[in-house]
Amino acid sequence: GAVVSQHPSWVICKSGTSVKIECRSLDFQATTMFWYRQFPKQSLMLMATSNEGSKATYEQGVEKDKFLINHASLTLSTLTVTSAHPEDSSFYICSALPDRGGYTFGSGTRLTVV
């Protein structure tokens, strides 16, 4: 089946630095990918829709300058958390829709900002 690979699975960074998270579709092309954030014991909150070759669409309340999304190819979308702060610590998950059969999710990235 369709697989989405997300890397890294976990990262620890210092406050003020930037962190890049990659999401790759391994056996299909994804013109659209989705980025979610999940707080401990809470649901997934949609942050933005990543569109290949164009600007991402951000959900209300999500800072586009803080969470930079780039979707330069049909198999890769990246989320960069800029000038990270401890409140950005969270679990970030990407997703794609390989066909109308359903969504496929990456394994997630746990970001800890110290």
Added chain:
Amino acid sequence: AQSVSQHNHHVILSEAASLELGCNYSYGGTVNLFWYVQYPGQHLQLLLKYFSGDPLVKGIKGFEAEFIKSKFSFNLRKPSVQWSDTAEYFCAVNVGNTDKLIFGTGTRLQVFP
């Protein structure tokens, strides 16, 4: 804005008990409905989905869900739970004219032997 509600935040059951998790959504148009499960330390897995047709949908691991359009509901059921069903369960809705998937707040299920 579209929203998805899961009223059961934490459910505790004994093995062999029956399970029903509620899911309601707020959108009057065409929707696609999903239930996902997240086992501890693992990523989301699709349990079942509804796009159209028979409103009673059967999924993996003995789960089923019923779409009741008049009630804007898509409740998840399992007649007899197992200890291995302990996990977080998420209802999700995709509004027909977009590809965005909106998740409910999740229900934590604990099954004791």
